Amino acid sequence: MARPRTAARTVEHPDLSEVSLQQVLEALVDPVRRMVVSQLSQAGEDKSCGTFEAPVSLSTLTHHFNVLREAGLIRQYYVGTTKMNTLRTDEMEERFPGLLSAVLAASTAQAQADTA
Numbered sequence: 001m002a003r004p005r006t007a008a009r010t011v012e013h014p015d016l017s018e019v020s021l022q023q024v025l026e027a028l029v030d031p032v033r034r035m036v037v038s039q040l041s042q043a044g045e046d047k048s049c050g051t052f053e054a055p056v057s058l059s060t061l062t063h064h065f066n067v068l069r070e071a072g073l074i075r076q077y078y079v080g081t082t083k084m085n086t087l088r089t090d091e092m093e094e095r096f097p098g099l100l101s102a103v104l105a106a107s108t109a110q111a112q113a114d115t116a
Contacts, residue, residue, distance in 0.1 A: 009078040011069065016088070016095040019072040024096060027071035032056055033064050034107050037073060040087040041104050048082045073100075 027033055032054055039052055054061050065085065068074045072095070075086045092100045 011076045011078070011083075013069060013075055014072050016072045016091050019095070021096060021099075023071045024073065024092075024099065027067050027073055028103050030064065030067075032061070033068055034103065036061075036064060036068060036085075037087065037100075038104060038107050038111075040074065040085060041089070046084045046086040048079075048084055050082075 028037070035054060036052055040047060049061070049065060050058070052061065054064075056064070065074065065076065065083075069076055072088060073092065075088050077084050077086075087100075089100060
């Protein structure tokens with residue numbers, strides 16, 4: 001008996017024209033979410049959910065990924081059963097020029113000050 005074919009798993013993403021500045025700022029106010037965004041930016045490549053270093057449980061981290069995705073900051077997609085994450089840098093720059101780079105620069109400066 002042949003197994004029915006299942007549709008590829010997809011993840012819904014907002015059109016950035018429908019994302020408000022308020023929503024993006026609320027997503028970035030949380031230090032764990034800023035940590036995720038920073039790790040994606042520094043990686044220079046897409047990262048699977050399980051490869052992030054975060055001081056929270058995996059279920060809590062999943063919540064943070066959802067908030068970031070709904071705010072348009074990340075794009076998620078599946079490779080097999082692995083959910084991958086990528087930063088929507090170019091799209092965010094077009095929608096909110098300079099915002100993401102400023103937040104990332106401030107996060108890096110704060111992290112360096114905290115370790116000094």
